[in-house]
Amino acid sequence: MFAKKWFCFLIILCIGTVLSSCDKPGMPYPDGVLGNGDIEALVLNEGLINTNAGAISVIYKDGKVVVDAFQDVNHRPMGDVAQSITMINGKYFVAMNNSKKIEIINPVTFKSEGTILYTQAGYPRQIVPISPTEAVVSDLNRQLVRVRTVPPYGKPLEYISIPRWVEYLVVAENKVFGMTQGGLYVFDADNIKKDYARIIKEVYNEEYTKTCQMLIDKEGMIWGLMYQKRSGVVTGITLKRVDPKREKVVESHTLPIGDPNSQTPGEIIGYINYNRTDIDPTGTWIYFNVKTRSAEANAKGEKEQQSVYRMNVDSGEFEHYYDLPEVGMMYGFAVSPEGDVYLCDCLDYTAQRGYIRHYLKDGSKVSHKVGVYPGQVYFPGNQR
Incomplete structure (x- = not known):
């Protein structure tokens, strides 16, 4: 009798699990978790x-979702605080901020190919x-770190001290541009030295715009x-356009903020703490988020x-592109090649799994439960 009850309990548990989750179990495909090109997006989760x-x-x-592809394939954690993912030479390079390392990952199998x-x-x-x-x-320790992107990967090649810490970087005209609160730093890519750095003071970040990545348009110009x-x-x-050849601002465009007390639906009434930016695959449209007046009050009774x-x-x-009702502070923002908006929602920031x-x-709107933060x-598919 006990065995029969236990068997029934297991059946009910398995059915409940299937009904309550769209997560794919680890390694659903023998040739790698990506399968046959049916991937929509990858999400990098920082983790607590x-x-x-x-x-x-x-x-x-x-x-369906595979929550932790690296763990499933390599049978070990990827590391502590995943900061960014970049495709270089056909491999994913993932910066692990607190682990002080970079993981090199095969984009099809998700196997680690080096650290x-x-x-x-x-x-x-x-x-x-x-x-x-x-x-x-880029590095929070007031340095730039030069690394190899082909085997053998080994240890970093060089640690280069710079006056300020830099977050986002772009490369144009064989130069490295790094945004700081003091201005836009410029380094020659083949001679990255503090003594040879230049600065474009008209382009800088602030506390609330430090999360805005710099963007390169179809003409090779840089936007901040x-x-x-x-x-x-x-x-x-304000969006400012920098000519990387001349190392100077060549255009500036400002979207004005209206009356913060306006009751007109759609009116721009303020800015966003920790704004986000993105650009479409053609390099023509720059996306960013603002605060507007909504037609209906949200759960807190606010009409914004x-x-x-x-x-x-x-x-x-x-031009107005999309409204995002009931969205507070987003942790990440992207626009797909098809023009869909994706937000990273960390919920209440208590180390529970978040949503896209x-x-x-x-x-x-569709929601996908992913990893922590x-x-x-x-x-x-966006190779730009």
Whole structure:
């Protein structure tokens, strides 16, 4: 009798598990977790600090999710605080901030193909290639770190001290550009030295815009987002265009913020703490989020919401793109090659698994449960 009851309990448990989860169990395909090109997006999850919970989640076009592809394949954690994922030489390079290392991962099988371990203090953040065999890594420790991007990977090649810490980097015209609060630093890619650095003071980040990545448009120009201020009050969102050859600002466009007390639905009433930016695959449209007045009150009784605006790099004209009702502070933001908006929702930031909120162009929304603290969405099909 006991055995029969136990068997029934197991059957009920298994049925409940299937009904309550769309997660794919580890390794659903013998040739690798990506399968036959049916992937929608990858999500890089930071994971709670000091828990080795950094993970790559795979979202499939059928809605199913592999929560931690690296763990499933390699049978070990990827590391502590996954900061960024970059495709270089056909491999994923993942910066692990608190683990002080970079994991090199096969994009089809998700097997680890190498690890670059720091040999001195550092906190790797973003990685950009500077040649066919090397890349440079931004670091919170006021340094840039040069690494190999072909085997043997080994340890970092060089630690380069710089005056300020840099988060986001871009490479253009064989130069490395790094945004700081003091301005946009410029280094020659083949001679990255503190003594040879230049600075473009008109382009800089602030506390609330430090999460905005720099973008490169179809003409190879660099764009940075800042807030326009008058007497310490933010009055608009400004996008500045930098010519990397001349190392100077050549255009500036501002979207003004209206009356914060306006009751007109759709009115821009403020800026977002920790704004986000993205650009479409053609390099024509720059996306960012603002605060607008909503037509209906949310659960807190507030008539405000986040909305996505975009700017055309040819004309400098702004236009409303999408409303994001009931969205608070997002942890990550991306626009897919098809034009869908993806948000990283960490819920209440208590180390529980978060969600990707996928806003389709037809106005519908789909949610995918992923890892802890999702921070970056990566589209393998977007090779720009």
